[in-house]
Amino acid sequence: MTFRIRIYGDPVLRRKAQPVMEFGPFLAQVAREMIATMRAAKGVGLAAQQVGLTLDLCVIEIPEGEKEDRLPAMPLVLVNPRIVAQAGEACGEEGCLSFPGIAGPITRAETIHVVYQDVEGAKREVQLSGLAARAVQHEMDHLAGVLIIDRFSSARRAGLRPALRRLKLQAQEASVG
Numbered sequence: 001m002t003f004r005i006r007i008y009g010d011p012v013l014r015r016k017a018q019p020v021m022e023f024g025p026f027l028a029q030v031a032r033e034m035i036a037t038m039r040a041a042k043g044v045g046l047a048a049q050q051v052g053l054t055l056d057l058c059v060i061e062i063p064e065g066e067k068e069d070r071l072p073a074m075p076l077v078l079v080n081p082r083i084v085a086q087a088g089e090a091c092g093e094e095g096c097l098s099f100p101g102i103a104g105p106i107t108r109a110e111t112i113h114v115v116y117q118d119v120e121g122a123k124r125e126v127q128l129s130g131l132a133a134r135a136v137q138h139e140m141d142h143l144a145g146v147l148i149i150d151r152f153s154s155a156r157r158a159g160l161r162p163a164l165r166r167l168k169l170q171a172q173e174a175s176v177g
């Protein structure tokens with residue numbers, strides 16, 4: 001099973017995640033289906049809001065060739081993630097499964113230290129850099145209701161206005177049909 005990915009214009013993308021308090025078969029099932037949805041869409045990450053949920057939960061899977069040293073096993077399910085330390089800056093081109101056809105440069109921390117819970121509720125922590133660090137920061141933005149266009153320059157956002165209007169129409173059609 002996969003979820004339908006919510007497109008820009010769907011109000012759930014602006015909602016903040018609620019902390020996950022219950023760990024059990026339901027959460028495990030949601031995580032499994034989010035991973036299947038991410039893989040089907042060929043994404044490197046997916047947050048709960050992108051499948052219409054407001055759980056504090058995201059999934060990440062960095063392709064084999066992109067892996068850097070000391071990366072944890074993928075896919076990575078992050079429940080209630082918090083960035084407790086960060087270092088450096090890196091600018092990279094970023095897209096989003098909720099903004100098909102749209103991408104732009106975003107500056108993010110180069111290295112992050114994240115504490116989170118796994119799908120069974122065990123407390124874990126991990127240090128990430130490169131694409132994995134970028135992906136987690138992107139997904140944690142989603143969990144706070146923040147989207148890539150918020151991180152683009154205002155000039156870039158203005159240039160994207162027609163494309164964003166089209167996406168909003170698509171989102172409306174998807175929610176009725």
Ligand SMILES: [Zn+2]
Binds near residue numbers: 095097098142
């Ligand atoms: Zn995204």
